[in-house]
Amino acid sequence: MHKTNDDTAHHTTKKSIKHWPAGEQPRERLLQHGGHVLSDAELLAIFLRTGYKEHSAVEMARQMLHHFGGLRQILDATPEEIIAFKGMGMGKSAQLLASKELAQRYLQQQLQTVETLDNVQLIVDFLKMKLRAERQELFAILLLNQHCQFIEFKVLFHGTLSQCSVSTQDIxxxxxxHHAHHLIAVHNHPQGHALPSPEDLQFTAKLAQACQLLDMQLSDHFIISQNEYFSFAEQGMIAD
Incomplete structure (x- = not known):
């Protein structure tokens, strides 16, 4: 009986990657053709380097993607969830967490190096990376100088706005x-949509008024959820 392509592919993933034909090995394909030619499983396998027992790194990567639901969910998982997955252990788990931290710092350095921080998508990408995976509600601020250049990102409060845990005076x-002239507020909705609640609307108006009294501008207030974001400025809900 002849082997089908599926049979061959299944057999290949069971073998150690180093025994694959050179043209099929993910690392070599990455170096020769770039990351865009690789699947999520192949990219993750390069990171994992080895699998476990009779499972190659690619097979282990596929198992992880299936278990967590996708690449984003793997990166958003807690350290405990990552370590608990078969074959990960402390070393690989630490490397995965380090890769996420590197991505966050890369985005933050992009914010720090632009002459004028007016790229909404760049800001949103950074805020999503910071807050999307959080399991509890957080409130943070992004501070800009008079030239709209990055000063600092800071998480100030934990808990919902409706619990009155966020103090405009402290903000x-x-x-x-920190000598900020522009302020961007952000908080996350760990569960549900990114639509503002009545408390969110009331708080934003109060914060904007407090900023105005001190010649500071509330440039935007973002709400970040797992799959979307809401911008008060984009919706015309913050005065210029």
Whole structure:
């Protein structure tokens, strides 16, 4: 009986990658053709380097993608969830967490190096990377100078706005201490959509008024959820 393509592919993933034909090995294909030619499983396999027992790194990567639901969900998982997956262990788990931190720092350095921070998508990508995976609600601020250049990103409060855990006085004091002229507020909705609640609307209006009294501008307020974001400025809900 002749082997089908599926049989061959299944057999290949069971073998150690180093025994694959050179033209099929993910690492060599990455170096020769670039990352865009590789699947999520192949890219993850390069990171994993080895699998476990009779499973190659590619097979282990496929198992991880199936278990967590996708590449984003793997990167958003907690350290405990990553370590608990068969074949990961402390070493690979630490490397995976380090890769996510590197991605966050890469995006932050992009924010720091632009002459004027007016690229909404760049800001949103950074905020998603920072807050999307959080399991509890956080409130943070992004501070800009008079030229709209990055000063700092800072998580200030934990808990929902409806619990009155966010103090506009503390926000303004922190911004003034860091010589900010523009302030971008952000909080996440760990569950559900990114639509603002009545408390979100009330708080944003209060913060904008407090900023205005001190010649500071609330440039935007972002709400980040797992799959979307909401911008008060884009919706015309913050005055220029």
């Amino acid at each position: 303004i004091r922190y911004a003034l201490d």
